[in-house]
Amino acid sequence: MAATLPSQRPTWKALAARAREVPTHHLRTLFAADPSRGSSLVAEGAGLYLDYSKNLLDAEVVDLLIELAAECGVFERRDALFAGAPVNSTEHRAALHSALRLPEGTSLVVDGVDVAAEVHRVLSRMRAFAEDVREGRHTGATGKRLTNVVNIGIGGSDLGPVMAYEALRHYSDRDLTLRFVSNVDGTDLAEALRGLSPDETLFIVSSKTFSTAETLTNATSARRWLTDALGEAAVAAHFVAVSTAAERVAAFGIDPARTFGFWDWVGGRYSMESAIGLSTMIAIGPRRFAELLAGSHAMDRHFATAAPRENLPVLLGLIGVWNRTFLGHPAVAVLPYDQYLHRLPAYLQQLTMESNGKHVTEEGLRVDYPTGAIYWGEPGTNGQHSFYQLLHQGTTVVPADLIVVAQSLNPLAGHHDLLVANALAQAAALAFGRPAAEVRAAGADEPLVAHRQMDGDRPTNVIMLDRLTPYSLGSLVALYEHAVFVQGALWGIDSFDQWGVELGKQMAAAIVPELTDAPTDPERDSSTRALIERYRARRQP
């Protein structure tokens, strides 16, 4: 049977028809017509609560979205994902991040290999090393305790570890200093090393392929910084690697006994719970790291087994499709009301946009509907004092996910109620707005009524955690991983490849020699040529 787009399906067309009716409703009228929305359009699982009632949909639309997902094979694909089938079809690989958090003693055999056993072998080596560092048994070349840990990696080998370290700082060993270097801009490494003493510094070079230009350049400079102070022999005690490419690691000079492996079935942006999480484990300790894995595993089980109407990743994913594809909203704002989650928007930017920013289906058909939304954000309440103006009154509707934590880890008198009140108020203000009549009734001067009136009807999800713990963070991360999967599966795209990032990398490699003495490629466009010439004229010797 020839491949077709999901947009050809009658259920898709029924949803498109429902979307055309949306402008005739308002969240005010939807809530007035069904006062139970706030308790019926909600779901709970793996320690998280999702209130999706303030979206422009009703139970019937949710049912249609679930029907469409079923017709598009989303639930079969979910089962294939967990079973280790090659769901990353363009790279012929499984995407088995869920196997990283299988409990010890379980088994999952893929292509004759028990991947769960492999995972626990590596976890046990990570545990031993992390404990040695935390307890000062693994010392530097001069015998000093290694109290500074610098993770060098980029993209998936950086964003997860940074986000997790920041999110779980409360649980981290405060005697340790953790720093993260990703940008090939020398400033990143220079600033990360400022104030650190080489004899107390451990470098973790995190690179799945161990061929990423930025990471190898940073690792080489870090190595020089260390050996200039302590000599070549110090590399063995001060450098470890996390990679699937053992030979390249050895060629760089890192001891294979200090190399922590993972597998090609772990995608970069899905790798924070593999050995790529070594910095996280050193910071919070193996027991807390196990809780992180347990939280993700609980969400995996929830995704695999809960009925679609009660299934958080299914609901969050389908609401994303409704807002992006059927209502046409181009972006999603991620608004964590927890300072510890301040890097979550950056982390989710990669997870969502690198996974679902695709314009062809797995069969290579050009889609005729919008796919992956632009994810961005900042922690509340900071965002409220900057860009929320556009969220409330701008001409682009930006649906938002507000993440609220019930119990503060730093309960200073008066702070947390104010924080939570702001989150709840913003979600309600975005939904219900402020009609002109209300503004007038409040005594506003007539010329200001139009300025002070707010349309509302801005969709939001509220995700509530009881407390930010390794477990709830694991659950939250897996929620988004699987919501992204649901969207990609419905759109018919491969959420696990990233071909779009190749071209720029290749072109940069070709431009490098032209920035010094190689002649400029005459085929280059006039803009790039002129910029190269301008740079060469100003370049530092």
Ligand code: G6Q
């Ligand atoms: C993630 C991407 C990408 C990758 C980096 C780093 O899904 O593939 O962000 O993580 O390019 O790659 P290495 O870990 O191989 O250095």
